[in-house]
Amino acid sequence: MAPCYIPFPDIRKSEMKRLIRSALFVPANNARAIEKAAHLGADMLVLDLEDAVGPDDKDAAREIIAGTLSLWQSSGSLRAVRVNGADTAWGAADLRAASQAEAVILPKVEQVGDLHAARSTLNAYGSSVPLWAMIETPRGVLQSAAIAGATGTGLGGLMAGVNDLALALRCASDQDRMALLPHLAQILCAARANGLYALDGVYNQFRDHEGFRREARQGRALGFDGKTLIHPDQVEPTHDCFQPDPAELERAARIVAAFTDPANAGKGVINLDGDMVERLHLDAARALLSAGSGNDP
Numbered sequence: 001m002a003p004c005y006i007p008f009p010d011i012r013k014s015e016m017k018r019l020i021r022s023a024l025f026v027p028a029n030n031a032r033a034i035e036k037a038a039h040l041g042a043d044m045l046v047l048d049l050e051d052a053v054g055p056d057d058k059d060a061a062r063e064i065i066a067g068t069l070s071l072w073q074s075s076g077s078l079r080a081v082r083v084n085g086a087d088t089a090w091g092a093a094d095l096r097a098a099s100q101a102e103a104v105i106l107p108k109v110e111q112v113g114d115l116h117a118a119r120s121t122l123n124a125y126g127s128s129v130p131l132w133a134m135i136e137t138p139r140g141v142l143q144s145a146a147i148a149g150a151t152g153t154g155l156g157g158l159m160a161g162v163n164d165l166a167l168a169l170r171c172a173s174d175q176d177r178m179a180l181l182p183h184l185a186q187i188l189c190a191a192r193a194n195g196l197y198a199l200d201g202v203y204n205q206f207r208d209h210e211g212f213r214r215e216a217r218q219g220r221a222l223g224f225d226g227k228t229l230i231h232p233d234q235v236e237p238t239h240d241c242f243q244p245d246p247a248e249l250e251r252a253a254r255i256v257a258a259f260t261d262p263a264n265a266g267k268g269v270i271n272l273d274g275d276m277v278e279r280l281h282l283d284a285a286r287a288l289l290s291a292g293s294g295n296d297p
């Protein structure tokens with residue numbers, strides 16, 4: 001399966017970036033899931049050495065990284081490894097073993113120094129693999145602007161870790177995530193300000209398909225590029241949700257047509273069916289249409 005590329009839907013830039021709507025966590029101690037993951041079409045696969053693996057299995061889990069990366073080579077997915085934190089007994093060895101991946105996910109990033117430390121360790125192994133930071137503690141949320149600004153460390157994106165965050169905040173994660181929304185918005189804003197990917201947190205009730213779709217739509221409305229996932233059933237609905245729907249494309253085409261109309265030549269703002277539409281909306285509409293067509297805006 002070939003990876004999908006679209007222009008990053010950031011209207012300030014027209015660079016081509018890989019589409020990452022779905023990032024599926026796959027426990028490193030689950031051989032069946034690792035094999036199955038290769039055929040699920042997720043945009044990113046994350047071999048998880050951290051929370052999905054108990055302390056007794058950590059060393060064995062690390063041993064299967066190279067084989068898994070090779071098994072996933074033809075999957076078309078971006079192949080990532082989530083390592084244990086640098087403050088654990090396993091973090092340093094994990095980082096070394098993960099240096100051949102296409103992305104390394106660092107859990108519970110709380111300060112810029114966490115990124116610099118990981119980068120210099122990886123550099124010492126000759127690896128320029130991009131880093132992704134999970135923001136999942138109150139300190140991490142408060143520091144998210146500084147963390148996201150450390151793009152010189154090869155930072156590619158931020159992921160919201162809603163389970164750890166809700167636990168640490170002692171807040172509820174039900175009621176449409178009302179208590180988490182300000183923190184999710186802060187993570188999103190930090191990523192957007194620095195041109196990074198931003199992925200929403202996981203949805204634990206993997207048999208509740210309607211609830212999952214509702215939460216995925218909410219994440220998209222917040223501005224996230226995609227969602228982190230825990231189960232194969234969540235891949236397809238995520239892809240459905242995180243791409244422009246026909247109504248959005250149709251409206252974008254009408255905005256472009258309206259500004260192309262000679263009657264509107266030179267206007268900065270127009271009336272389109274009772275909505276005020278500005279030239280910034282024109283730029284966004286062009287970006288959306290070219291994302292749909294796979295061309296540069």
Ligand SMILES: CC(C)(COP(=O)(O)OP(=O)(O)OC[C@H]1O[C@@H](n2cnc3c(N)ncnc32)[C@H](O)[C@@H]1OP(=O)(O)O)[C@@H](O)C(=O)NCCC(=O)NCCSC(=O)C[C@H](O)C(=O)O
Pocket residue numbers: 024025026027032033034036037048051052136160161162163164165201202206230231232
């Ligand atoms: C949640 C699960 C334990 C459920 O597993 P299971 O009971 O096996 O579910 P199913 O019987 O419905 O599984 C159907 C088949 O799908 C395969 N499967 C299941 N999950 C995955 C997966 N993640 N990737 C690939 N394949 C998967 C099963 O093997 C079945 O296959 P088959 O036998 O052929 O039918 C399980 O889904 C699971 O372990 N999920 C991942 C959990 C995980 O990684 N957790 C840690 C990351 S989330 C996190 O930490 C977020 C963050 O840090 C935070 O703080 O929020």
Ligand SMILES: [Mg+2]
Pocket residue numbers: 051107136161163164
């Ligand atoms: Mg976590």
